[in-house]
Amino acid sequence: MEPSDSDTRALLDRLAASYAAAPAAELDIDAAAVGPELATLLTERDPAAAGDSHDVVELVAGWARQVAHAEAGLARALAALAARVELRPAETGYRSVNPVTNTAVVVAGRCQLTTKQAEGMVGPAVQLLRDFPDTWAAWWAGLIDWRRVRAILDELGGQDPDVRSRVEAAVLPQAPHLDSVALRKLIKRLLHELAPVTVAERHRRAREARYVAITPASDGMAHLEALLPAEDAIALNARLNADAADLKRADLAARRPVRTKDQRRADALCAFAWASATTAGGPPRRQVSVHVTIPFGTLAGLSEEPGELEGYGPIPAHIARKLAAEGVWRWLATDPGSGRVMDLGRTTYRPTKALADFIIARDRTCRMPGCHRPARYCHIDHRDPYQNGGATSAANCQCLCETHHLLKHHGHWRCATLPNGTTVWTSPTGHRFLKPPARAG
Numbered sequence: 001m002e003p004s005d006s007d008t009r010a011l012l013d014r015l016a017a018s019y020a021a022a023p024a025a026e027l028d029i030d031a032a033a034v035g036p037e038l039a040t041l042l043t044e045r046d047p048a049a050a051g052d053s054h055d056v057v058e059l060v061a062g063w064a065r066q067v068a069h070a071e072a073g074l075a076r077a078l079a080a081l082a083a084r085v086e087l088r089p090a091e092t093g094y095r096s097v098n099p100v101t102n103t104a105v106v107v108a109g110r111c112q113l114t115t116k117q118a119e120g121m122v123g124p125a126v127q128l129l130r131d132f133p134d135t136w137a138a139w140w141a142g143l144i145d146w147r148r149v150r151a152i153l154d155e156l157g158g159q160d161p162d163v164r165s166r167v168e169a170a171v172l173p174q175a176p177h178l179d180s181v182a183l184r185k186l187i188k189r190l191l192h193e194l195a196p197v198t199v200a201e202r203h204r205r206a207r208e209a210r211y212v213a214i215t216p217a218s219d220g221m222a223h224l225e226a227l228l229p230a231e232d233a234i235a236l237n238a239r240l241n242a243d244a245a246d247l248k249r250a251d252l253a254a255r256r257p258v259r260t261k262d263q264r265r266a267d268a269l270c271a272f273a274w275a276s277a278t279t280a281g282g283p284p285r286r287q288v289s290v291h292v293t294i295p296f297g298t299l300a301g302l303s304e305e306p307g308e309l310e311g312y313g314p315i316p317a318h319i320a321r322k323l324a325a326e327g328v329w330r331w332l333a334t335d336p337g338s339g340r341v342m343d344l345g346r347t348t349y350r351p352t353k354a355l356a357d358f359i360i361a362r363d364r365t366c367r368m369p370g371c372h373r374p375a376r377y378c379h380i381d382h383r384d385p386y387q388n389g390g391a392t393s394a395a396n397c398q399c400l401c402e403t404h405h406l407l408k409h410h411g412h413w414r415c416a417t418l419p420n421g422t423t424v425w426t427s428p429t430g431h432r433f434l435k436p437p438a439r440a441g
Contacts, residue, residue, distance in 0.1 A: 034069035065142030075125035108370030109433035147180035243268035364438035368404035
């Protein structure tokens with residue numbers, strides 16, 4: 001109801017102004033302990049209703065501390081799970097078969113992760129709780145975040161225990177006040193002063209960690225990442241620059257639009273992969289193949305359904321048609337409803353082992369939950385062991401990558417198949433995970 005007279009209205013306006021001028025209660029995020037106390041403080045504050053930007057910044061800092069606390073708790077749980085006796089595989093002689101990889105499959109199935117993602121969580125958690133308890137304690141207290149924890153693990157994980165503990169003790173008091181890049185620089189400086197290893201030995205260790213990885217991107221693209229010895233990386237860079245210059249001259253000579261330098265370098269790198277042999281006089285190069293599944297309607301130009309590039313996923317119809325036009329065809333009969341491969345055409349350009357080809361074409365990838373390794377790089381596994389009477393048949397065989405093949409037999413896993421092709425896995429912890437049959441086309 002509106003005030004009945006001007007005096008009342010003036011009084012209310014003065015009261016409202018006095019309330020607006022009164023200072024809000026100061027938000028002291030650092031005084032709250034991480035965990036329930038800080039969580040309560042944060043959830044009771046709406047950033048959109050904060051008095052000023054200062055409070056919003058404080059809320060951001062508070063949530064960052066709480067996230068660090070939660071991630072440290074997750075790491076502790078992962079390390080505890082990996083220490084359970086039921087997740088300790090039988091001895092196989094393979095380094096890849098261990099409690100970390102076995103635990104990762106369970107975590108991947110329960111949390112909807114890939115096995116590689118889960119391994120990237122379990123491995124560091126085990127190492128952190130075992131070798132860096134003080135770093136974990138700082139993480140648990142919300143004093144440092146995962147990036148700084150990662151810097152400590154990366155730089156000190158391979159060091160001698162004495163050096164590791166001395167450097168950790170020296171940097172931890174400063175870590176809450178440094179970002180991850182500055183923290184890495186500090187650790188490296190201290191290592192140069194304290195580490196009892198030569199530069200050559202450090203390089204040898206680093207060289208053993210070299211790798212190349214592919215990460216899918218959007219719109220039919222992918223990221224290619226590599227960690228290489230510096231001399232190899234510089235040589236590759238020089239080769240790409242030289243080839244890019246040749247491609248520019250070729251574009252100009254053909255009166256085509258000139259590609260950018262980045263485009264020409266990328267095209268030169270791709271040319272290495274598609275080449276079937278080196279230049280005249282060089283050693284032969286193993287010919288590579290790329291597997292693409294394309295629906296008949298797309299192949300015939302009747303639809304724009306995407307194709308599927310093995311090891312990547314769906315690709316645009318026009319790219320699938322281009323690859324199909326340049327390749328060798330194999331016909332797959334599929335169930336129209338589920339897309340599951342039911343039969344493999346026998347007309348192929350090269351002779352193949354029919355059963356193995358069928359299983360590879362049907363399964364598409366490793367059948368372990370969370371693993372996406374292409375089936376043609378996997379083992380053909382007998383679901384019911386051959387030595388126990390299991391038949392060598394499509395119904396009893398499946399594709400498993402080497403690590404997960406070994407874990408199936410030595411890591412206390414059990415699996416069965418439903419009539420619709422779904423694989424049912426029972427983990428060492430008693431959890432059941434389902435992997436539906438792969439679709440083709």
